[in-house]
Structure formats: structure tokens, C-alpha cells
Amino acid sequence: MVDAIKKLREKTNAGIVACQKALKDSSGDVDKAIEILRKQGVALASRKMGRSAKEGRVESYIHLGGKIGVLVEIDCESDFVARNEDFKTFVKDVAMQVAASNPIFVGKEDVSEEAVKKETEIIKAQLTGKPAQAVDKIIEGKLAKFFEDACLLEQPFIKDSSMKVRDVVTSMIAKIGENIVVRRFVRFQVGEEVK
Amino acid sequence: MVDAIKKLREKTNAGIVACQKALKDSSGDVDKAIEILRKQGVALASRKMGRSAKEGRVESYIHLGGKIGVLVEIDCESDFVARNEDFKTFVKDVAMQVAASNPIFVGKEDVSEEAVKKETEIIKAQLTGKPAQAVDKIIEGKLAKFFEDACLLEQPFIKDSSMKVRDVVTSMIAKIGENIVVRRFVRFQVGEEVK
Numbered sequence: 001m002v003d004a005i006k007k008l009r010e011k012t013n014a015g016i017v018a019c020q021k022a023l024k025d026s027s028g029d030v031d032k033a034i035e036i037l038r039k040q041g042v043a044l045a046s047r048k049m050g051r052s053a054k055e056g057r058v059e060s061y062i063h064l065g066g067k068i069g070v071l072v073e074i075d076c077e078s079d080f081v082a083r084n085e086d087f088k089t090f091v092k093d094v095a096m097q098v099a100a101s102n103p104i105f106v107g108k109e110d111v112s113e114e115a116v117k118k119e120t121e122i123i124k125a126q127l128t129g130k131p132a133q134a135v136d137k138i139i140e141g142k143l144a145k146f147f148e149d150a151c152l153l154e155q156p157f158i159k160d161s162s163m164k165v166r167d168v169v170t171s172m173i174a175k176i177g178e179n180i181v182v183r184r185f186v187r188f189q190v191g192e193e194v195k
Numbered sequence: 196m197v198d199a200i201k202k203l204r205e206k207t208n209a210g211i212v213a214c215q216k217a218l219k220d221s222s223g224d225v226d227k228a229i230e231i232l233r234k235q236g237v238a239l240a241s242r243k244m245g246r247s248a249k250e251g252r253v254e255s256y257i258h259l260g261g262k263i264g265v266l267v268e269i270d271c272e273s274d275f276v277a278r279n280e281d282f283k284t285f286v287k288d289v290a291m292q293v294a295a296s297n298p299i300f301v302g303k304e305d306v307s308e309e310a311v312k313k314e315t316e317i318i319k320a321q322l323t324g325k326p327a328q329a330v331d332k333i334i335e336g337k338l339a340k341f342f343e344d345a346c347l348l349e350q351p352f353i354k355d356s357s358m359k360v361r362d363v364v365t366s367m368i369a370k371i372g373e374n375i376v377v378r379r380f381v382r383f384q385v386g387e388e389v390k
Contacts, residue, residue, distance in 0.1 A: 054385075054386055055385065055386070056385045056386075057261040057262075057385065058257060058261050058262065058263060058264030058383045058384075058385060059257065059261060059264065060255030060256075060257055060264055060266060061255075062253060062254065062255055065278070066252040066253050066254060066277065066283075066286075067252075067253065068253060069253030069254065069255055069266050069268070070266070071255060071264050071265070071266040071381060071383055073264070073383045073385060075385065082261065082385075083260070088261075091261075183389060184383065184389055186266060186381045186383075188253045188266055188268045188379065188381075189253075190249075190250065190251040190252065190253060190268060190270065190277075191249055191250070191251075194378060194379055
């Protein structure tokens with residue numbers, strides 16, 4: 001039971017009491033308890049998500065002895081949370097994620113229609129000769145993969161690939177009780193073409 | 196003499212022999228010797244400046260407990276120089292400069308014609324009622340000030356306001372013997388409007 005609670009807390013960031021209750025509700029099944037807590041977290045988080053986040057934290061991550069550098073800004077509602085250790089660790093983790101996974105956009109909503117159109121054309125060009133009824137399905141799947149590669153929030157979290165970065169944000173919101181917004185990031189790599 | 200050489204080296208980054216010679220040529224006048232060395236440095240540097248800089252270093256500077264963050268990329272010709280301690284210190288200094296002085300562009304050549312036009316209009320709007328012959332002169336002066344504020348390379352260097360950042364780059368090129376290019380920077384400040 002103690003191990004199960006420990007595992008649950010690591011996975012979901014939920015409090016001890018919530019973990020105990022979820023384990024009881026799932027009859028001790030950890031995976032089911034995670035599911036229960038995630039749903040609760042999402043419900044809790046969705047009530048915070050509209051709130052304005054004007055405080056926050058800028059963090060950097062320098063990789064490969066200065067060949068790659070990342071700057072991220074993640075916002076929250078109060079300076080108190082901006083100085084919270086869990087929040088600070090989260091901001092650092094996201095900076096590391098950007099260094100490792102090289103996203104282009106923060107979320108799906110930041111991908112321009114133009115970029116989606118261009119990507120669709122690239123996929124179509126690779127599909128000559130396929131039956132028409134298969135093409136739409138393939139495009140849908142490849143676009144989903146494109147969003148997962150290109151959008152930070154859709155990427156698997158580097159510290160736990162069972163979650164998307166978006167899920168980690170949600171669980172942080174549920175845990176901390178403030179809206180949290182990944183505002184922006186930038187990644188410089190020595191030798192790359194500068195736009 | 197030893198003190199004068201020490202001061203000269205600090206100011207110009209030139210070698211001991213060059214400093215001794217410059218002091219001899221200036222009859223011991225340190226200011227004149229600086230002038231001589233700067234001219235030599237500029238001459239030396241200008242021969243390097245066309246060369247391609249594909250190596251380099253990305254550095255960050257986080258200010259005010261995470262409220263301001265800066266990322267800069269400064270390029271050089273070899274990885275050997277990218278790992279040079281003087282070069283690393285210089286990159287760090289530039290990151291700190293960006294945090295403190297909030298430039299918008301790297302150099303004058305990065306300011307769009309549109310931005311200059313807009314700035315000129317703002318200045319003109321403040322000059323109603325002045326005699327026409329004075330207006331051009333005032334605009335010229337205010338534009339020069341605008342470039343000095345907005346362009347990193349035109350700003351006074353935070354560690355020695357007698358030099359522009361551009362002059363520090365030149366003296367680094369002369370000292371290190373490779374072309375050095377301030378490639379790009381970004382500055383995030385929590386609470387500012389995101390473009």
C-alpha cells in the first residue's frame with residue numbers, strides 16, 4: 001500500500017489522501033487509480049485554465065557544452081508559485097525537453113493553417129499510387145504524428161514518456177491550484193541556419 | 196611601466212609585447228597607447244571579419260530570480276576558440292548586457308527601413324514648432340541615439356562604458372585571431388506582451 005501510494009504520487013502529483021482514496025476506489029489497482037486521479041486532476045485543472053497567468057519564471061538549459069541553448073517562459077498566477085520548488089523543477093524539465101526534442105510550436109493552436117496545409121501536401125506527395133479511400137486515413141495519422149513531433153505540449157514528456165507534456169501541465173495545475181501556461185520557448189543550435 | 200602595461204592589456208586585450216611597443220610609441224602616454232593598439236586591433240580584425248564563423252557558443256543569463264532570461268549565440272571559426280575561457284567570458288558578458296540593456300537588434304544592419312521610418316516619424320511628431328533648419332540636425336542626433344539604445348553592438352559595454360560592444364568584439368577578434376560574430380539573442384521578461 002505504501003509503495004502503491006508512493007508510485008501514485010510520483011505519477012500524478014496528487015496528495016496522499018487523494019491517492020489513498022483512488023486506490024480504495026480502484027480496489028488497489030494502481031493503473032486504475034492513476035486513471036481516476038488523472039480524471040480528477042483534469043476536472044480540477046480545467047476550472048483553473050481560463051485564469052490569467054501574469055507571474056512566472058524564465059529558465060534556460062545549455063546542452064552539449066554550449067552548442068545548444070534553450071530559453072523557456074512558463075507562467076502562473078502568483079509569484080509565490082513562481083518560486084515553488086516543484087514549479088521551478090518543472091520549468092527546468094521543459095527547457096531540457098525543448099533541448100532534447102526540438103519542438104517548433106508550443107501547442108497545436110500555434111501551428112498556422114499554412115503550416116498544416118504545407119505538411120498535408122508533403123504527405124500527399126509521398127502517397128502517389130495509394131487507393132483514394134486509404135489516403136485520407138493515412139494523412140490523418142501522419143498529421144497527428146506531425147503535431148506530436150512539432151508541438152511541445154503534444155510531445156511525450158522526456159522524464160515519463162507515458163504522459164504528454166500537456167498532461168504534466170494539467171497535473172501541475174491540479175497539484176498547485178493555479179493556472180500554468182507554457183508561454184514561449186526558443187532554441188538556438190550553433191551551426192543551424194538563422195531565420 | 197608594469198602598471199601601465201597591465202592597464203593597457205585590460206583595456207585592449209593586446210599582448211605584452213604589443214603593449215610595450217605601443218607605450219614606447221606613445222612616450223608612455225597610456226591613453227595614446229590605447230588609441231594606437233585599438234587602431235592596430237581594428238586593422239587586424241578587419242582582415243578576419245569576412246571569414247565564415249560556423250562554430251560558436253550559446254550562453255544564457257537568468258536575472259532577477261527568473262523574471263528575465265537571455266539566450267545569446269556568438270560564433271567563431273573553430274571549436275577550439277568556442278572553448279577558450281576569454282571567449283566564454285565574453286559570451287556570458289554579452290548575455291548579461293542583453294539582460295541589463297534590453298536591445299532590440301544585434302546591429303544597425305538588422306534595423307529594417309520600416310523601423311527607421313517609424314522612429315523618424317515619432318521624432319518628427321515631437322518637433323512641431325521648431326525651425327526647419329534645426330529639424331534635420333535634431334532628427335540625425337535622435338536617430339543616432341535610437342541606434343545606440345536599440346542595437347546591441349552600438350550600446351556602451353556594461354563592463355567598460357568607454358567602449359561599445361562592437362569595439363569589444365573587434366578587440367576579441369584581434370586578440371583571438373578568428374572572426375567573431377554576435378549571431379542572435381533573445382530576451383524573455385515575465386509579464387511582457389508576447390508578440
